[in-house]
Structures are given as C-alpha cells and as structure tokens.
Amino acid sequence: MNKNKDKNRDKNKNRDKNKNKTQRTQIIIIGAGPAGLMLGCLLDLAGIDNIIVERQSKAYVLARIRAGILEQTTIDLLCEMGAGERLKKEGVPHHALILAHRNICTPVRLPELTNGKFVTAYGQTEVTKDLCDKRAANGSQTLYQAENVTPCDFDTTQPYIHFEKDGGTHKIACELIIGCDGFHGISRQSVPQAAIQTYEKIYPVGWLGLLSETKPVSLEVVYANTPRGFALCSMRSHTRSRYYIQCALNDRVENWSDDAFWDEFRRRLPPNLAEALETGPSIEKSIAPLRSFVAEPLRFGRLLLAGDAAHVVPPTGAKGLNLAASDIYYLHQAIRAYFADGDEAALTDYSTKALARVWKAERFSWYLTTMTHNLSDNAFDEKIKHAELDYVISSKIAQQVIAENYVGLPL
Numbered sequence: 001m002n003k004n005k006d007k008n009r010d011k012n013k014n015r016d017k018n019k020n021k022t023q024r025t026q027i028i029i030i031g032a033g034p035a036g037l038m039l040g041c042l043l044d045l046a047g048i049d050n051i052i053v054e055r056q057s058k059a060y061v062l063a064r065i066r067a068g069i070l071e072q073t074t075i076d077l078l079c080e081m082g083a084g085e086r087l088k089k090e091g092v093p094h095h096a097l098i099l100a101h102r103n104i105c106t107p108v109r110l111p112e113l114t115n116g117k118f119v120t121a122y123g124q125t126e127v128t129k130d131l132c133d134k135r136a137a138n139g140s141q142t143l144y145q146a147e148n149v150t151p152c153d154f155d156t157t158q159p160y161i162h163f164e165k166d167g168g169t170h171k172i173a174c175e176l177i178i179g180c181d182g183f184h185g186i187s188r189q190s191v192p193q194a195a196i197q198t199y200e201k202i203y204p205v206g207w208l209g210l211l212s213e214t215k216p217v218s219l220e221v222v223y224a225n226t227p228r229g230f231a232l233c234s235m236r237s238h239t240r241s242r243y244y245i246q247c248a249l250n251d252r253v254e255n256w257s258d259d260a261f262w263d264e265f266r267r268r269l270p271p272n273l274a275e276a277l278e279t280g281p282s283i284e285k286s287i288a289p290l291r292s293f294v295a296e297p298l299r300f301g302r303l304l305l306a307g308d309a310a311h312v313v314p315p316t317g318a319k320g321l322n323l324a325a326s327d328i329y330y331l332h333q334a335i336r337a338y339f340a341d342g343d344e345a346a347l348t349d350y351s352t353k354a355l356a357r358v359w360k361a362e363r364f365s366w367y368l369t370t371m372t373h374n375l376s377d378n379a380f381d382e383k384i385k386h387a388e389l390d391y392v393i394s395s396k397i398a399q400q401v402i403a404e405n406y407v408g409l410p411l
C-alpha cells in the first residue's frame with residue numbers, strides 16, 4: 001500500500017517536473033512550407049522567438065515541386081530576409097507572358113504595360129531550400145516529423161500546441177499560433193465552424209505537369225488555349241523545362257507515359273513552338289486539381305492563418321506562392337506591432353488587409369483559368385471565352401489589365 005503511494009507520489013512529482021519543463025516561445029508556426037519559413041525568417045530578423053513545427057521530414061519538404069514565377073514584391077521580401085542571393089543570380093526574368101490562341105502567339109509585354117515591372121522564374125523548390133538554409137544560419141528551431149500537432153486554447157491568452165515526436169508527447173506554450181500548414185492542415189480545421197466562412201470553386205479539370213532536363217521551348221511563359229484543352233510552357237532554368245496540359249479531374253499519372261505526354265503537349269502548341277519542342281525523359285510528373293478557395297477571417301483569437309491554409313488559387317496566374325508572401329508581409333508587420341505596443345487591433349487588421357489582396361488574386365486566377373481552359377460544354381460559354389481571348393489579343397488596354405495583375409498588385 002505504502003509502496004503504491006510512494007510510486008504515485010513519484011509519478012506526480014515527475015508530471016510536475018514535466019509541467020515546469022513545458023517549452024515556451026513567442027510564436028509557434030505550424031508548417032515549414034514557403035509561408036511558414038518566410039514568416040520564421042522575418043521574425044528572426046525582428047528578434048521575435050519562433051519555433052516551426054512540421055509534419056513531414058525536411059527531405060520531403062525540400063523535394064516538393066510546385067510553381068515557380070515570382071513577383072518583384074516576393075523577391076524583395078526574400079531579399080529583405082536574407083534569402084535572395086541565389087535567386088538574384090539564378091532567377092530568369094520574364095518580360096512577357098504569351099497568350100496562344102488559334103495558333104497565334106500574342107505577347108503581353110509586362111514592363112511596357114506596367115511601368116517597367118516584370119516577373120522572375122525561380123522554382124519554389126529553390127525558394128524553400130534558400131529559406132531552410134537561412135533558417136539554419138539564424139539558428140532557429142524547426143521540428144520536423146511532428147505528428148498530431150494540435151493547436152489549443154487559442155481563444156484564451158495562453159495558447160499552446162501539443163504534438164508527438166520521437167515517441168514522446170510534447171507541449172509548447174506561446175503568445176500566438178500561426179497556421180501555415182497548407183490547404184489540408186490542422187489549423188483551419190481546429191477553428192469552430194461557426195467562426196469561419198469558406199468560399200470554394202472546384203474546376204472540372206486538373207493539370208498534368210512534367211519536368212524535364214530539356215531546353216525550354218519558349219523563353220517566356222506560354223498560356224495556350226486549343227480545342228484539345230489548355231497547355232502551358234514554363235521553365236526552371238535555361239536547361240530545364242516545366243510543361244503542363246489540362247487533363248480530366250480523375251486522370252492518373254500512370255495513364256501518361258512520357259511519350260504520351262509529349263505527343264499531346266505538342267498537339268496543343270502553335271506550329272512554330274511544336275516544331276521547336278525538345279523532348280526528353282521526365283524528372284517528375286504529377287497531376288494537381290484546380291481549385292479556388294478562401295477562408296474568412298484569418299484571425300481567431302490567438303490563432304492566425306496564412307498561405308494555402310487560408311486560400312488556394314488555380315495555378316493559371318502563378319499566384320499561390322506570391323499570395324503566401326503577401327500574407328506574410330502583412331502578418332509579420334502585425335506581429336511586430338503586437339509585440340512592440342500590445343497592438344491587438346493590428347492582428348485583426350492583418351486579416352482585412354491580406355484578404356483584400358487575396359480576393360483580387362482569386363479574381364485574376366479565375367479569370368485567366370476560365371479564359372484559357374476548356375471548362376464547359378455549354379456552347380454559349382465557349383463563344384464568350386473565344387470572344388474574350390479575341391478581345392484581349394486585339395486590345396492593349398485588356399492586355400494592360402492582365403499585365404498589371406500578373407506582375408502583382410501593390411502591397
């Protein structure tokens with residue numbers, strides 16, 4: 001009996017010891033994608049303690065292949081956090097985007113239509129690597145392979161997370177939890193349904209993408225609409241191409257040999273590009289669905305959402321990564337104001353400011369998607385789409401609207 005009492009007393013003592021050992025930081029960031037890593041680097045710069053907690057391994061995070069067109073404001077932000085050196089050397093500037101329709105290529109010249117602005121091709125994989133390297137140099141903590149991360153008590157002033165890692169359960173207390181854990185993450189799902197409003201549009205198609213060590217067929221990004229569906233030509237470098245074709249939503253990568261991809265892709269290009277196309281073995285092939293999604297607001301007490309956790313765009317305007325960057329720009333300013341003067345209103349303002357820019361990018365991505373894809377079997381919709389393309393091709397003013405959005409609206 002006494003032995004048991006002693007055992008229990010020891011157990012309680014240990015529990016108390018562990019309680020005292022609860023780790024503390026100022027900001028917990030859930031997710032080490034571009035949004036989480038960018039925020040971490042900006043907080044380091046401001047001297048605000050932060051810990052990133054990520055479900056996957058570092059190798060997994062670094063291997064993900066996604067879009068690669070950066071607005072100048074994204075580049076400026078990466079430079080500000082000290083992660084822009086390689087990008088400045090290796091990024092490939094794009095001074096136009098090309099609309100291909102009825103076998104004719106029409107360049108939308110960016111600097112000419114936007115007072116000198118343009119975009120830069122630099123893979124998201126490289127952005128993530130640069131941010132990880134910067135984070136390592138800063139000496140900040142990233143906990144990879146953290147399972148069952150759970151944000152708790154964010155409706156109080158003492159939020160915390162718990163998670164499992166290396167066979168143990170862990171708790172970290174903080175001032176704010178930032179959900180940068182992507183569309184399928186836990187942060188948005190933790191918010192009570194009554195507190196959040198979501199808006200969604202699912203498109204009836206996907207993109208089949210192929211990466212290859214081949215010379216890009218065009219030095220500028222080509223958006224092609226054809227009777228067979230949409231095709232896109234992009235690049236990662238002067239020796240590495242990234243191409244996409246619109247495919248059925250339920251299509252599978254296994255259905256597409258490299259040869260089948262190249263055949264279909266070539267058939268969707270205007271003749272001059274089809275002739276010049278260099279083909280080769282794929283390094284990566286994947287299918288992604290097209291979706292527009294926004295959650296409102298972005299603040300729930302001491303939990304704030306940013307990046308894909310809060311909104312998703314179809315990839316047609318290349319806005320996903322750039323929107324994550326603009327969220328983080330507004331958010332890091334709000335967090336700084338909050339720690340400098342206890343300015344709670346700044347956290348709410350973050351939501352309002354970021355969402356205003358998000359909706360404009362949602363509109364643009366939806367517009368470019370609808371105009372360049374075959375989405376409807378309604379003959380009227382088809383006619384309108386062609387009229388829109390013909391209008392854009394013939395109107396400098398319409399092209400200016402596209403250019404202004406493509407290079408990125410001001411922050």
Ligand code: APR
Pocket residue numbers: 030031032033034035036053054055056061066124146149180181182183184185186187306307308309319320321322324
């Ligand atoms: N716990 C911890 N981490 C998680 C959890 C979870 N429950 N769920 C998801 N994550 C991690 C993912 O493994 C991923 O590394 O959160 C990260 C989210 O990264 P992204 O999906 O890349 O989202 P974000 O950083 O907002 O990216 C913005 O970049 O990746 C693109 O399509 C994305 O264009 C968008 C932009």
Ligand code: PHB
Pocket residue numbers: 066067068069221232234235242315316317318
């Ligand atoms: C890409 O390079 O992967 C890319 C470019 C432009 C887009 C989407 C993706 O609109």
